[in-house]
Amino acid sequence: MNITDLLKKDTILLDLGSNSKEAVIDELVTKLDQAGRLNNKEKFKEAILAREAQSTTGIGEGIAIPHAKTSAVKTPAIAFGRSKQGVDYSSLDGQPSHLFFMIAASEGANQTHLETLSRLSSFLMDDNFRKKLEKATSADEIMEIVNAKEKKEAEDDIPEDAPSTGGNILAVTGCPTGIAHTFMAADKLKATAKEMGVSIKVETNGSGGVKNRLTPEEIEKADAIIIAADTKIETERFKGKPLIQVPVAKGIHEPRQLIERAVRKDAPIYQGSGGSSSSDADAKGRTGFYKHLMNGVSNMLPFVVGGGILIAISFLFGIYSADPTSDQYNRFAEMLMTIGGSNAFYLMVPVLAGFIASSIADRPGFAPGMVGGLIAITSGIEGTSGSGFLGGLIAGFLAGYLTLLVKKGLEVLPTLFDGLKTVLLYPVLSIGLTGLVMLIINPPLTTIYTGLSDWLQALGxxxxxxxxxxxxxxxxxxxxxxxxxxxxxxxxxxxxxxxxxxxxxxxxxxxxxxxxxxxxxxxxxxxxxxxxxxxxxxxxxxxxxxxxxxxxxxxxxxxxxxxxxxxxxxxxxxxxxxxxxxxxxxxxxxxxxxxxxxxxxxxxxxxxxxxxxxxxxxxxxxxxxxxxx
Structure with a gap:
């Protein structure tokens, strides 16, 4: 998909009449609405303003890219606006903005749309491209400039996974929406590194997921890591490495300084999240079964620890203090038992299964894993509490690998269905298949689990x-x-x-x-x-x-x-x-x-x-x- 499939002449404003940030936003939102690209104008504007509240999208260099991903968008689109006099848009460099690209991504936007929107953000890092846009005299010329840029980039494109020619600098970029700043920072870091003769690999955490993921082997060999992000990034994998952490805007505007620091290893050694306990999962060196199991166990632990301690505290009031029919009954103890036992502990096995499955199949595995774990503790033999922890383990791996099978089977569908896969096809098929298998195997699993428990209890x-x-x-x-x-x-x-x-x-x-x-x-x-x-x-x-x-x-x-x-x-x-x-x-x-x-x-x-x-x-x-x- 080309950018001009989303940017059309009816969403281009060559002469913005606004002289303030909010007025510019309102004018571009109105343009998108008049072009029939929105379901709800007011909700879309709210989403745009909410993104601005996180951090300004006025990135400097005379550019602003207000953007939002919301169900208020009917059709993914781009609106372009230009102000010759410039508008104070609270830009990061303090200069007025002249070029405005408002990106409207729908809630179910497919991967192709998201990649196209991200590509526009990268193009805006090119000085010549911006100057041509500033001088254009018609909407047709704007479209021609964008098309020419896309054609040139396609000819010069180098695959993301091209082997490194030297150097050991790694970087990660990310922004809250994951559409614009993420990829602009990545491109700026790569372009600057190329000018400096430094080889760099950049992982992007965008709305379409993680791209160009850094491998354990690359991290092991790295001299330093740069994180330019305004969103949560998985950092435990960088333990023991010099780590530079800055806002994503720094990746766009100060790439040379960041790369120079990384080359000098001018950064503190990352110590991790601080003394992992014997129950934490290792962030390094885990593969296969163990990796997936520990992902489930580590995410389950807050429920087990919090629930277990609350249950233990309730017993301080008496062993039967949570029972309303007992002489020891205490209302506060009953509340603690309800929170810890009836709720936190109840979620323990479903959460275990959900995170095992998501470790195997990423986000699509989480829902079937949770459902499978819930079936494990609720659909066993009558009079029992199901197959418990054992059933949860099996449900997690079952859901994860069934989801991978579903994803593989649906690869034959055209890219047109990409958005539909994540919101409809993956959950329906993976939850349905996991649930059917668990309902069949859970009774015998319950027999095994209760037998093991009885045997341990009977040990001398x-x-x-x-x-x-x-x-x-x-x-x-x-x-x-x-x-x-x-x-x-x-x-x-x-x-x-x-x-x-x-x-x-x-x-x-x-x-x-x-x-x-x-x-x-x-x-x-x-x-x-x-x-x-x-x-x-x-x-x-x-x-x-x-x-x-x-x-x-x-x-x-x-x-x-x-x-x-x-x-x-x-x-x-x-x-x-x-x-x-x-x-x-x-x-x-x-x-x-x-x-x-x-x-x-x-x-x-x-x-x-x-x-x-x-x-x-x-x-x-x-x-x-x-x-x-």
């Missing part, structure tokens, strides 16, 4: 202690890696099945490594550097709040001595927690929720303390003195 004390030792030790093997996550995920599954001892043992085991390394740096000072002793102080807090990763630097520095030491202590804490018959309804929080355990909280703290002391002294005995090393 000795077997439970052994299982606690294994789970506690697993938490310390890789401290946030796949083994740690496998143990933690098992604990959440059992929490969903009303088996509370397992997550208690797992949390005890996960708290020991950072606490033990902290204690060891205090007791055996001659075995640690000054830097390690300082890091050890912060590990008291990390361990207390169940952030196992605090021990990773110590394990990485001396794995042969530290890792076996913390595994033994974590296993002891997990086993003792089981031996003391400690249960926990909150899957996170560490010391914050220790007082909310089912059982004796002092015995729970004793289990953690014993595990910590065992590991700390093993570390001290095994590590050599610094002088000897």
């Amino acid at each position: 004390d000795a077997n439970l202690v052994l299982l606690g030792i294994i789970l506690g030790g697993m938490m310390a093997i890789d401290m946030g890696g796949p083994i740690n996550k496998a143990a933690y995920t098992f604990g959440i599954a059992m929490l969903d099945a009303d088996q509370f001892q397992f997550i208690a043992a797992i949390m005890a085991g996960g708290m020991v490594p950072p606490l033990a390394t902290a204690l060891a740096t205090n007791i055996f000072k001659n075995k640690f550097t000054e830097q390690e002793r300082q890091a050890g102080k912060s590990n008291y807090a990390l361990g207390a709040f169940f952030i196992t990763e605090g021990a990773i630097p110590f394990a990485a520095a001396d794995p042969a001595r530290v890792i076996p030491s913390i595994i033994i202590g974590s296993a002891a804490a997990g086993g003792l927690s089981m031996l003391f018959d400690i249960g926990l309804r909150a899957p996170h929080g560490g010391i914050v929720v220790a007082g909310l355990v089912d059982g004796n909280p002092l015995l729970y703290l004793l289990a953690i303390l014993i595990g910590t002391i065992i590991s700390a002294f093993l570390i001290g005995f095994l590590k050599k003195d610094l002088e000897k090393e």
